[in-house]
Amino acid sequence: MSFQEVVFYLFSLTLLLSAGAVVLARNTVHSALFLVLTFFTTSAIWLLLEAEFLAITLILVYVGAVMVLFLFVIMMLDVDLAKLKEGFIQYLPIGVLVVLVMSAEMIMVVGSSKFGTDAYPIPVPKAADYSNTKDLGSVLYTEYVLQFELAAVILLVAIIAAIALTMRRRPNTKYQSPAKQVMVKKADRLRIVKMDSE
Amino acid sequence: MTLDALNISIAWPEIFLLSMTCLLLIVDVFLKQSQRDASYLIAQFTLLGTLVLTWVNMTTERAEAFNGTFVVDPLADVLKIFICLVVALVFVYSRDYLKDRNIFKGEFYVLGLFGVLGMMIMVSSNHMLSLYLGLELLSLSMYAMVAFNRESGSSAEAAMKYFVLGAIASGMLLYGISIIYGVTGSLSIPVIAESLVKQSEMNIGLVFGLVFLVVGLAFKLGAVPFHMWVPDVYHGAPTTVTSYIASAPKIAGFAIIIRILVEALGALQEDWQGMLIILAVLSLGVGNVIAIAQTNLKRMLAYSTISHVGFILLGLLAGTNAGYSSAMFYILVYSLMSVGGFGIILLLSRAGFESDELNDLKGLNKRSPWFAFMMLIFMFSMAGVPPTVGFWAKLSVLTAVVEIDMLWLALVAVFFSIIGVYYYLRVIKLMYFDEPEDTTEIKNTTEMQMALSLNGLIILLLGVYPSALMSLCFSVFA
Numbered sequence: 138m139s140f141q142e143v144v145f146y147l148f149s150l151t152l153l154l155s156a157g158a159v160v161l162a163r164n165t166v167h168s169a170l171f172l173v174l175t176f177f178t179t180s181a182i183w184l185l186l187e188a189e190f191l192a193i194t195l196i197l198v199y200v201g202a203v204m205v206l207f208l209f210v211i212m213m214l215d216v217d218l219a220k221l222k223e224g225f226i227q228y229l230p231i232g233v234l235v236v237l238v239m240s241a242e243m244i245m246v247v248g249s250s251k252f253g254t255d256a257y258p259i260p261v262p263k264a265a266d267y268s269n270t271k272d273l274g275s276v277l278y279t280e281y282v283l284q285f286e287l288a289a290v291i292l293l294v295a296i297i298a299a300i301a302l303t304m305r306r307r308p309n310t311k312y313q314s315p316a317k318q319v320m321v322k323k324a325d326r327l328r329i330v331k332m333d334s335e
Numbered sequence: 336m337t338l339d340a341l342n343i344s345i346a347w348p349e350i351f352l353l354s355m356t357c358l359l360l361i362v363d364v365f366l367k368q369s370q371r372d373a374s375y376l377i378a379q380f381t382l383l384g385t386l387v388l389t390w391v392n393m394t395t396e397r398a399e400a401f402n403g404t405f406v407v408d409p410l411a412d413v414l415k416i417f418i419c420l421v422v423a424l425v426f427v428y429s430r431d432y433l434k435d436r437n438i439f440k441g442e443f444y445v446l447g448l449f450g451v452l453g454m455m456i457m458v459s460s461n462h463m464l465s466l467y468l469g470l471e472l473l474s475l476s477m478y479a480m481v482a483f484n485r486e487s488g489s490s491a492e493a494a495m496k497y498f499v500l501g502a503i504a505s506g507m508l509l510y511g512i513s514i515i516y517g518v519t520g521s522l523s524i525p526v527i528a529e530s531l532v533k534q535s536e537m538n539i540g541l542v543f544g545l546v547f548l549v550v551g552l553a554f555k556l557g558a559v560p561f562h563m564w565v566p567d568v569y570h571g572a573p574t575t576v577t578s579y580i581a582s583a584p585k586i587a588g589f590a591i592i593i594r595i596l597v598e599a600l601g602a603l604q605e606d607w608q609g610m611l612i613i614l615a616v617l618s619l620g621v622g623n624v625i626a627i628a629q630t631n632l633k634r635m636l637a638y639s640t641i642s643h644v645g646f647i648l649l650g651l652l653a654g655t656n657a658g659y660s661s662a663m664f665y666i667l668v669y670s671l672m673s674v675g676g677f678g679i680i681l682l683l684s685r686a687g688f689e690s691d692e693l694n695d696l697k698g699l700n701k702r703s704p705w706f707a708f709m710m711l712i713f714m715f716s717m718a719g720v721p722p723t724v725g726f727w728a729k730l731s732v733l734t735a736v737v738e739i740d741m742l743w744l745a746l747v748a749v750f751f752s753i754i755g756v757y758y759y760l761r762v763i764k765l766m767y768f769d770e771p772e773d774t775t776e777i778k779n780t781t782e783m784q785m786a787l788s789l790n791g792l793i794i795l796l797l798g799v800y801p802s803a804l805m806s807l808c809f810s811v812f813a
Contacts, residue, residue: 245539246539246540246543247514247517247540247543251518251538251539251540252517252540279402280402280404281402281404281464282341282401283400283401283404283405283465284404284462284464284465284468287456287465287468287469287472288468290353290449290452290472291468291471291472291475293449294446294449294472294475294476294479295475297360297442297445297446297449297479298446298475298476298478298479300442301440301442301446301479301483302479302482302483302485305485
């Protein structure tokens with residue numbers, strides 16, 4: 138077994154175990170942290186596949202941003218997981234059955250007989266100075282410019298939708314008005330009272 | 336690569352639409368609530384401009400842009416013109432309803448126009464990725480529009496259901512696309528079609544991907560057994576949004592079925608024909624039978640939509656040019672009828688009163704003979720009673736099905752249509768033979784009354800003289 142294979146199996150094992158732990162952990166915060174580990178090991182496997190840009194993006198975007206938000210939400214929601222998991226044993230047999238049937242079907246259809254090495258040639262490793270990021274960038278803004286723009290429009294719609302659905306003016310809210318704070322004069326706030334000394 | 340290679344000029348309608356929508360977004364922020372009508376006018380001007388630009392650039396040739404990811408052909412042009420027209424009607428009908436409910440905001444028009452952009456991209460896509468992104472753009476706009484009335488609990492519930500089920504459907508579609516990509520090695524529709532023709536032996540991976548694609552498409556179109564969201568969303572959403580969802584997106588849905596199943600996976604016709612038969616028969620049956628039990632007009636029209644989707648699938652599964660043309664004729668006519676039917680509900684509604692129960696239509700003839708007559712036309716047309724255009728649409732679909740020697744399928748469709756006539760006629764009976772319970776005067780802007788009358792007269796005219804639109808649809812698939 139080459140060093141690369143050892144690394145691959147190590148990360149794959151960690152990936153599977155942590156993915157299982159996401160579902161099985163009793164504490165939701167632990168689940169979220171296991172999900173971070175899952176993403177991290179996935180990105181390591183992508184690195185082995187020479188997809189450096191995607192691997193780094195996964196860590197930056199998902200681990201760095203999305204999961205942090207997830208953690209915030211989980212901590213604020215206070216989910217009672219014990220209640221959610223009620224009836225777990227009761228539904229386990231049927232769940233396992235569905236999983237087995239589906240896995241068998243998937244293996245039959247998308248298994249190595251159809252997508253194996255005889256159907257697809259083994260990819261040749263790229264040279265050491267090959268830049269995955271540069272290649273992606275050069276097609277993203279040329280060949281896929283329409284899709285790129287569309288993705289941008291979708292994000293814009295998401296922003297508009299979120300604001301339209303949640304923004305409301307509440308008259309009783311206490312907030313600071315920096316303009317008023319800056320414009321305030323001494324006479325508005327301070328009252329000088331002349332008193333006799335005692 | 337130069338800019339010329341992108342051939343941007345054929346995408347002028349989309350570029351205009353996007354720029355104007357962004358402009359509207361900015362202008363709207365600076366308007367006072369009393370000036371909000373300006374947003375409405377800008378939105379209508381945008382749709383009109385897009386329609387005119389599409390009309391002017393109409394070709395009989397197929398042209399590609401953006402490195403073959405975007406295509407303009409006669410099919411795309413005709414569908415785009417109808418999408419703009421139908422959405423413009425929706426906007427006309429919406430204004431009073433939105434004002435009465437204090438949700439007359441620029442975001443409604445912005446989201447609606449972004450939805451139109453999504454539909455136009457779907458109609459014109461020549462690449463699975465742009466097709467998917469167009470679909471997501473449309474869906475995202477619609478999810479937000481369904482939840483637009485924040486005061487209403489049922490709207491929020493409908494939006495949540497729509498969002499969750501829509502996300503699952505998108506996932507299905509995407510999974511199907513990824514498997515097709517795995518087998519054929521490309522996302523470009525012509526390349527996929529080419530590699531399928533070359534493939535001599537049947538690949539089970541392809542059929543596996545196809546199943547996911549069909550499920551995803553059926554979800555989005557609302558065909559049985561993936562229809563569960565349709566009645567709840569139609570009922571829960573504000574009526575303006577229902578009229579939007581029920582009309583134009585179906586045209587775009589037809590277009591992506593043509594692009595995916597016919598243009599990309601035409602070689603697998605034998606496989607998808609069987610799947611569509613099941614979907615069509617179930618949709619016709621469930622749609623028509625369950626509609627009878629409804630007391631709410633919006634829910635009834637939702638089930639009616641499901642049955643119409645069944646008819647459209649019948650035309651598509653014929654797999655012949657005549658079948659595709661008749662399905663296209665059906666979908667165009669359906670979108671006009673549907674927007675008109677919801678237009679009547681919007682006409683009768685007022686502040687604090689939705690007018691979406693069947694009983695609210697009682698004695699409409701005494702309150703307003705003209706609009707009762709309009710509703711009569713819409714209902715007759717949906718039911719497929721002879722002098723109206725709905726009859727010609729059903730007839731052409733059935734002819735296409737009979738031509739491929741599937742007489743039993745045509746008989747099933749006729750059988751369920753006859754059952755369906757019952758609930759359409761019930762509406763007419765309520766309007767003409769019952770005493771009105773509610774005698775409030777119908778007050779609406781002349782603009783809306785004119786548009787609604789025009790909508791009804793178009794349906795009537797198309798019924799008397801269907802050949803113009805029919806030959807247009809046939810020329811597209813010649």
